[in-house]
Amino acid sequence: MAVSEPATAEETARTRAAEYLLRRHYFRWPEVLPWLIAVACFFVFPDRMTFGSQVLIMIMFALSLDLILGYAGIITLGHAAFFGLGAYTVALASLKLGWSEPISGVLAAGVVAGLIGIVAGWFILRYRGLTLLMLTIAFGAMLQEAGNIRSDVTGGYDGMPGLTFDPVLGHFQYDLYGHTSYWYALAVLAVVFFFVRRIVYSPFGQALTGIRENVRRMHSIGSPVHRRLVTVYAISAAIAGMAGALFTQTNAYVTLTVFDFDASAKVMVMLILGGTGRLYGAFVGAAVYMIFEDKLSKLSPTFWQFGIGLLLVLAVLFARRGLLGVAETAWRKIVKRSAP
Amino acid sequence: MPHWVTIAVSILFDGLAYAMFLFITSVGLSVTMGLMGFVNLAHGAFAMAGGYIVVSLTRSLGIDFVPSLLISAVIVAVASVPFERGLYRRLYKSTDLEQVLLTIGLAFMAIAAFTYFYGPIPKSVPLPHWLEGDVNLGFRSFPTYRAFLILIGAILITILWYAFERTNIGAKIRAAVDNRRMAESVGINVDRLFTLTFALGSGLAALGGGFAIQLFGLTPYFAVLYLVLFLIVVAVGGLGSLKGTLLAALVIGIIDTGGKYMFPQAGNFFIYAITVIVLLIKPAGFYGRE
Amino acid sequence: MIAALEVKGLNRSFGGLHVARDVGLTLEKGARHALIGPNGAGKTTLVNLITGVLKPSSGQVMLNGDDITGWSQADRARRGLARTFQINQLFRGLTVLENLCMTIGERDGNCNNMWRSAGAKRAVIDEALDHLQALRLIDDALKLVRELPYGRQRLVEIAMALAQRPRVLLLDEPAAGVPSSETHLILDVIAGLDPDIAVLIIEHDMDVVFRFAREITVLVQGAVFTMGTPEEIRHNEKVREVYLGQEQHHD
Numbered sequence: 001m002a003v004s005e006p007a008t009a010e011e012t013a014r015t016r017a018a019e020y021l022l023r024r025h026y027f028r029w030p031e032v033l034p035w036l037i038a039v040a041c042f043f044v045f046p047d048r049m050t051f052g053s054q055v056l057i058m059i060m061f062a063l064s065l066d067l068i069l070g071y072a073g074i075i076t077l078g079h080a081a082f083f084g085l086g087a088y089t090v091a092l093a094s095l096k097l098g099w100s101e102p103i104s105g106v107l108a109a110g111v112v113a114g115l116i117g118i119v120a121g122w123f124i125l126r127y128r129g130l131t132l133l134m135l136t137i138a139f140g141a142m143l144q145e146a147g148n149i150r151s152d153v154t155g156g157y158d159g160m161p162g163l164t165f166d167p168v169l170g171h172f173q174y175d176l177y178g179h180t181s182y183w184y185a186l187a188v189l190a191v192v193f194f195f196v197r198r199i200v201y202s203p204f205g206q207a208l209t210g211i212r213e214n215v216r217r218m219h220s221i222g223s224p225v226h227r228r229l230v231t232v233y234a235i236s237a238a239i240a241g242m243a244g245a246l247f248t249q250t251n252a253y254v255t256l257t258v259f260d261f262d263a264s265a266k267v268m269v270m271l272i273l274g275g276t277g278r279l280y281g282a283f284v285g286a287a288v289y290m291i292f293e294d295k296l297s298k299l300s301p302t303f304w305q306f307g308i309g310l311l312l313v314l315a316v317l318f319a320r321r322g323l324l325g326v327a328e329t330a331w332r333k334i335v336k337r338s339a340p
Numbered sequence: 341m342p343h344w345v346t347i348a349v350s351i352l353f354d355g356l357a358y359a360m361f362l363f364i365t366s367v368g369l370s371v372t373m374g375l376m377g378f379v380n381l382a383h384g385a386f387a388m389a390g391g392y393i394v395v396s397l398t399r400s401l402g403i404d405f406v407p408s409l410l411i412s413a414v415i416v417a418v419a420s421v422p423f424e425r426g427l428y429r430r431l432y433k434s435t436d437l438e439q440v441l442l443t444i445g446l447a448f449m450a451i452a453a454f455t456y457f458y459g460p461i462p463k464s465v466p467l468p469h470w471l472e473g474d475v476n477l478g479f480r481s482f483p484t485y486r487a488f489l490i491l492i493g494a495i496l497i498t499i500l501w502y503a504f505e506r507t508n509i510g511a512k513i514r515a516a517v518d519n520r521r522m523a524e525s526v527g528i529n530v531d532r533l534f535t536l537t538f539a540l541g542s543g544l545a546a547l548g549g550g551f552a553i554q555l556f557g558l559t560p561y562f563a564v565l566y567l568v569l570f571l572i573v574v575a576v577g578g579l580g581s582l583k584g585t586l587l588a589a590l591v592i593g594i595i596d597t598g599g600k601y602m603f604p605q606a607g608n609f610f611i612y613a614i615t616v617i618v619l620l621i622k623p624a625g626f627y628g629r630e
Numbered sequence: 631m632i633a634a635l636e637v638k639g640l641n642r643s644f645g646g647l648h649v650a651r652d653v654g655l656t657l658e659k660g661a662r663h664a665l666i667g668p669n670g671a672g673k674t675t676l677v678n679l680i681t682g683v684l685k686p687s688s689g690q691v692m693l694n695g696d697d698i699t700g701w702s703q704a705d706r707a708r709r710g711l712a713r714t715f716q717i718n719q720l721f722r723g724l725t726v727l728e729n730l731c732m733t734i735g736e737r738d739g740n741c742n743n744m745w746r747s748a749g750a751k752r753a754v755i756d757e758a759l760d761h762l763q764a765l766r767l768i769d770d771a772l773k774l775v776r777e778l779p780y781g782r783q784r785l786v787e788i789a790m791a792l793a794q795r796p797r798v799l800l801l802d803e804p805a806a807g808v809p810s811s812e813t814h815l816i817l818d819v820i821a822g823l824d825p826d827i828a829v830l831i832i833e834h835d836m837d838v839v840f841r842f843a844r845e846i847t848v849l850v851q852g853a854v855f856t857m858g859t860p861e862e863i864r865h866n867e868k869v870r871e872v873y874l875g876q877e878q879h880h881d
Contacts, residue, residue: 010763014768017755017759017768017771018752018756021728021748022749025747025749198744198745198747202743202745202747202748203735203741203742203746203748203751204742205748206732209724214719214720214722217720217790218736219683219702219703219704219707220713220715221707221732221737221794222704222737222794223741225704
């Protein structure tokens with residue numbers, strides 16, 4: 001084979017196509033931004049770190065929803081069920097079993113929520129549309145009612161206050177300012193995100209997109225659709241459970257309101273706001289929502305609720321791809337205009 | 341009479357009244373979802389609005405309760421038309437998710453607006469004398485209000501059944517629910533039919549909302565609180581089916597009443613359990629099309 | 631010798647409508663079999679029954695000697711049964727290359743991998759590119775499917791079916807919706823199919839049918855009206871009455 005042989009047009013096209021796929025998952029520089037911002041917040045707003053931890057937890061919750069809603073196309077209004085399961089796993093483990101090591105608690109919560117996710121998902125993911133939606137709502141509501149029936153164990157809607165947890169890694173004590181909690185939550189989020197990102201860019205992640213785009217076609221090319229859906233549902237449930245566990249640990253408190261239908265609806269709004277199917281939509285949406293809610297709902301809860309409703313209506317009519325989608329379109333327009 | 345019979349009769353009666361409320365409020369949602377496949381989560385807001393209009397009519401304008409119910413139903417029915425024409429129509433071809441989000445957004449806006457005008461404290465309405473107290477049905481006395489609700493429910497069911505099964509329009513609606521494309525190709529104007537059923541369904545929801553004031557108390561959150569319940573009745577009964585909505589309303593109304601009486605701490609557990617069981621066995625509901 | 635595909639006594643009704651009546655069909659290895667019939671005869675329904683989209687009320691479907699009557703769509707696909715749809719069913723938001731890689735990935739189990747990136751398995755990409763090259767779609771590899779003209783999308787549809795490495799291939803009106811200037815692309819592909827694959831093609835264009843088929847089955851109102859070689863069918867008076875009166879020529 002001569003070294004200086006010119007490549008044919010076809011060979012060039014082949015190479016170019018292959019390169020695109022090989023490079024698709026590389027980190028791009030804007031991806032560093034959310035993490036830089038998160039770290040910067042610690043130094044810029046050191047007195048808002050308890051709030052900051054809750055934002056990070058919501059980001060993680062929204063991220064778990066993006067896996068199933070944004071990538072696999074499963075519409076659920078009951079995802080708070082898994083958040084709650086994780087939250088109560090850690091609470092009950094601490095109270096009843098004296099198990100208060102935080103990191104293993106989070107992992108255990110993930111395992112519990114994930115296992116229940118497999119079982120629930122196996123049954124309900126055979127369905128679509130209204131049937132699936134109702135099953136997810138009913139599942140979450142049933143867990144909440146069950147928790148209320150045994151309020152002797154769960155503390156009911158009054159909750160379980162006064163939970164205590166060991167210092168993180170046996171060293172970092174919790175402080176009144178929530179500094180430890182913030183770094184702890186950020187670390188867990190970073191690890192979880194790393195795994196989620198790998199899944200999304202993997203062939204499995206591609207298959208999920210295929211199921212969302214054209215499930216008929218997936219069946220006819222031999223994809224085990226139900227198995228794929230149950231798998232991603234279980235992973236998503238595990239992550240939601242871990243977010244719930246962090247919630248209990250950082251608040252040292254949990255009540256049955258974590259199972260609220262409202263909570264499921266809220267996390268969906270956050271994700272839609274930021275943009276589904278983009279991973280970072282969870283970051284943008286959860287952060288923006290939480291910050292605005294914190295500022296505005298104190299001024300007037302009624303106006304806040306009206307505003308959120310209006311935002312949803314406008315988003316559906318004019319900005320279906322969320323804030324990130326709007327940003328992307330704007331960016332593309334800017335790039336086009338500045339090109340010669 | 342043995343004690344358990346008395347209890348059973350009470351449960352049946354209260355359950356029946358509850359079922360009538362569920363039917364009246366949900367039947368519109370079932371038909372519109374079955375007809376257009378449009379997920380309307382703002383339906384509860386129409387019921388809530390109907391309730392508040394009754395409150396205003398009776399308290400501020402001094403109109404009697406029963407006429408207020410009718411007037412409120414008509415107002416909401418008429419007001420719902422611009423919503424359908426102007427807003428919903430644009431989303432008939434959209435995904436389920438977009439319809440869910442838009443209508444939830446509308447519901448939030450409605451709740452906020454009504455909280456602003458009426459405040460969050462539960463409202464009640466003044467009832468005419470003849471609706472208060474009990475009515476003696478021979479073997480037992482029952483609360484008049486609920487007996488009246490059951491009576492109205494029965495009358496509405498009869499009218500609706502007749503309209504659906506025996507009239508021309510009813511036949512057109514059934515045909516369009518069954519197969520919209522075929523109905524259009526034989527010249528049925530499905531769009532106009534939908535506006536009609538939507539208005540009718542919203543008006544009935546307002547009627548149900550009006551009745552609900554004295555049963556459950558009325559707050560703006562009624563719109564979302566009971567929405568889940570309406571969705572359950574619709575899903576369990578089967579979209580677009582009058583029979584299904586009625587059967588689901590009866591099952592849920594009676595079992596929930598009984599459950600709450602015998603196991604008060606269980607709350608709504610039984611309703612959700614029924615939902616899951618029915619949907620796992622018959623995913624399209626009792627009388628839904630697969 | 632075991633037939634590649636064998637259908638016996640297939641029946642299916644929708645309410646009162648009998649869409650498949652006691653249908654029987656056999657495809658030997660390397661078959662070139664055309665399925666023709668007037669509109670509404672139940673041709674696509676039959677393909678849906680064979681691929682498992684619909685379940686029959688009675689009858690049997692055998693693939694290479696295995697009884698697949700109760701099998702799921704995915705299981706049948708993995709056993710070598712591939713189809714194209716009458717209207718393109720592609721992943722419109724993805725690139726042509728990704729569409730192919732997905733197909734190959736589901737076939738060889740690559741899509742079970744959650745850890746490595748989608749581009750990491752070079753063999754998958756190379757095979758996808760080979761298929762694209764064979765159908766002269768290489769320049770479209772990085773274009774989104776929805777950006778392609780319909781005729782080229784149809785080629786992608788066929789490429790995907792071929793990427794499944796099928797032993798039995800069902801083509802549902804492959805030239806449907808393709809502008810006449812581009813139909814030759816489709817026809818060339820069909821003519822160049824691997825001789826070992828058993829191919830069933832639903833077609834309305836009788837020129838294509840007579841050029842391509844070695845056997846023809848005529849379906850009328852859900853039942854097999856008659857079967858035979860192109861010569862036999864061409865000279866069959868009854869077939870003329872029932873169907874060939876509606877034939878279309880590309881003159």
